[in-house]
Amino acid sequence: MTPRLTIRQLYQILSKTYRQQGWWPVSITGDRQTGLLDDRGYHAGRYDFPYHDDQKLEIALGAILTQNTNWNNASAALHSLADHGLFSLQRLLDAKIEQIALAIRSAGYYNQKAQTVKNLVQFLNHCSFEKLEGLACQSARDRLLDIRGIGPETADSILLYALKQPSFVIDAYTKRICFGIGIATVSVSYESLQRLFESSLERDLVVFQEYHALLVQHGKHYYSRKPHGKGDEILCPFWTSGKSS
DNA sequence: AACCAGGACGTGA
């Protein structure tokens, strides 16, 4: 049960193994002409890129749409929203749930997610991004968690990537990887694993953003729910499967 | 052709 790596060591290895991730992608409202975003909306190191409200909204919508869903399907739903002329706070406020559901069909769980999107925009209508950014990180988090359909991971994703507040995002890959290297149990709670990461790292926005994205990147390769491991031991020097040595 | 994906919520122990 002795950990093979610390949280800090894992970050060092991941950032050496993979290229800079540049999350969160902003591909609909992204301003590609500036050259700060690539063709899929990922920024190349511009962590301080000042987002407009519609870009923050895109990130928040993406965070909802990708819940338990691969990014391809979520991204298609974002484009579909734009194609249906629903890609703005006001249009989403005016739209019926059924219209939204139809537009985001490709993301799956479209009825639930349409309701969550509605809840989000109604919240944003009386509590703007600007107000939200004026709050302390923990208060803003609580406000987001009050929105039905937005749980801890979605709230933290919005905080970290749209509002640029250092709140560490925990996801299924993060849990599996931490279990794999022996620093957490399989059933570790969201909050406790988050506390572990946040207490092991400097509270740094860039580190938090990159680390989570790197964990997802690494998880996609080696920590799929059904272990399928592409036996590449150079890219993955700290193999998975919690078998004790 | 099953299985999986960048979760959240309601319910009943």
Add this chain to the structure above:
DNA sequence: TCACGTCATGGT
């Protein structure tokens, strides 16, 4: 608190 069922499309 926790274990489990439900929600659903599209790629492999």
